[in-house]
Amino acid sequence: MNTLADIKSMTLSQLTDLIVQNGYPKFRAKQIHDWLVKGVTNFDEMTNIPRNLREFLRASCYISVANIAKKLISRYDRTVKYLFSFNDGECVESVVMRYRHGYSICISTQVGCKMGCTFCATGKSGFSRSLTPSEMLNQIESAQSDLGIRISNVVLMGMGEPLDNFDNTVNFFKLVSSDDGLNIGMRHITLSTCGIVPKIYELADLHLGITLSVSLHAPNDEIRQKTMPIARKYSMEELLQACRDYFKITGRRVTFEYSMIHGVNDSDDNARELAQKLSGMCCHVNLIPVNTVQGTGYIRSNIERQQAFVRILSEKNIAATVRRTLGSDINASCGQLKRNHLEEGGK
Ligand code: SAH
Numbered sequence: 001m002n003t004l005a006d007i008k009s010m011t012l013s014q015l016t017d018l019i020v021q022n023g024y025p026k027f028r029a030k031q032i033h034d035w036l037v038k039g040v041t042n043f044d045e046m047t048n049i050p051r052n053l054r055e056f057l058r059a060s061c062y063i064s065v066a067n068i069a070k071k072l073i074s075r076y077d078r079t080v081k082y083l084f085s086f087n088d089g090e091c092v093e094s095v096v097m098r099y100r101h102g103y104s105i106c107i108s109t110q111v112g113c114k115m116g117c118t119f120c121a122t123g124k125s126g127f128s129r130s131l132t133p134s135e136m137l138n139q140i141e142s143a144q145s146d147l148g149i150r151i152s153n154v155v156l157m158g159m160g161e162p163l164d165n166f167d168n169t170v171n172f173f174k175l176v177s178s179d180d181g182l183n184i185g186m187r188h189i190t191l192s193t194c195g196i197v198p199k200i201y202e203l204a205d206l207h208l209g210i211t212l213s214v215s216l217h218a219p220n221d222e223i224r225q226k227t228m229p230i231a232r233k234y235s236m237e238e239l240l241q242a243c244r245d246y247f248k249i250t251g252r253r254v255t256f257e258y259s260m261i262h263g264v265n266d267s268d269d270n271a272r273e274l275a276q277k278l279s280g281m282c283c284h285v286n287l288i289p290v291n292t293v294q295g296t297g298y299i300r301s302n303i304e305r306q307q308a309f310v311r312i313l314s315e316k317n318i319a320a321t322v323r324r325t326l327g328s329d330i331n332a333s334c335g336q337l338k339r340n341h342l343e344e345g346g347k
């Protein structure tokens with residue numbers, strides 16, 4: 001399969017080049033593309049495509065899939081969590097959440113993750129491979145067709161570090177926002193990163209219009225280095241400067257994620273130090289009581305700590321909210337379903 005081209009990762013213009021260069025008429029590319037957008041998984045289903053072209057496609061390309069390996073539905077809020085399996089049997093998680101303004105999906109960008117954050121279930125499971133653009137797209141398509149809905153918002157907050165899979169992620173943005181494809185606008189896409197500083201600049205320079213979310217989780221380097229190995233490579237000051245520059249370059253407000261861990265990063269002093277570091281920035285802080293992951297020993301901060309943190313940040317004019325936890329009965333935070341699957345002997 002490796003020698004075959006991933007046809008669903010091609011843009012319409014790349015597909016057109018392939019078709020024309022091999023002597024087929026240009027209009028066939030659009031027909032093939034339409035079938036792919038409809039979700040066909042076999043070239044023989046492309047009934048208006050002549051047999052010889054179908055044979056050419058079969059000999060040179062493959063159609064990537066995201067099959068539902070597991071599905072869990074929250075009894076509390078109808079959040080749906082999927083474990084999808086790809087052509088090679090590798091699996092990732094996605095979560096569909098329903099908000100007042102529509103449906104949002106949290107997708108994965110890699111099978112596992114190299115970054116090794118100590119609180120994260122994905123980080124604990126090691127790294128297998130990066131996802132192709134079509135595999136990111138397929139998570140959305142499969143969820144939409146399974147649920148019979150149209151998803152309006154996409155967040156790259158599932159398994160993996162999107163900026164460690166930069167080119168595929170950017171190509172995915174092009175595919176998903178294309179009006180020949182799912183047509184989800186860049187403004188409805190959020191990328192979350194643990195803070196790979198040079199890649200933040202590369203992303204800013206592309207002027208895509210997506211929202212950048214940075215996983216901070218600490219008010220200083222000392223605490224950050226305890227939970228996030230990436231903090232040993234890039235200091236918090238470098239990271240915050242990249243975020244200021246991202247805003248300057250793109251005009252888009254940066255969001256910070258801050259998982260509150262009891263006794264690690266949730267004191268009043270921690271809040272004050274964070275407020276001071278973020279002062280003057282156009283940003284928003286999402287506070288998330290850390291999800292308990294087996295084997296980490298971390299405990300989530302209690303409600304009083306959460307409220308105290310919000311109050312201290314707000315007093316210093318830093319916009320902060322405690323993120324509503326959806327799907328708490330189905331382990332909706334990514335990485336955990338997959339971990340159970342691994343423990344049951346899956347891939
Ligand atoms: N690798 C990227 C995106 C995927 S992780 C990143 O780290 O930003 C998505 C978010 O979930 C990140 O903010 C991450 O820090 C957070 N996260 C991971 N494990 C968590 C846990 N156990 N509890 C709460 N948030 C967690």
Ligand code: SF4
Pocket residue numbers: 113114115116117120121122123124158159160161193194215
């Ligand atoms: Fe990777 Fe993000 Fe998990 Fe860290 S928090 S290990 S970067 S997925």
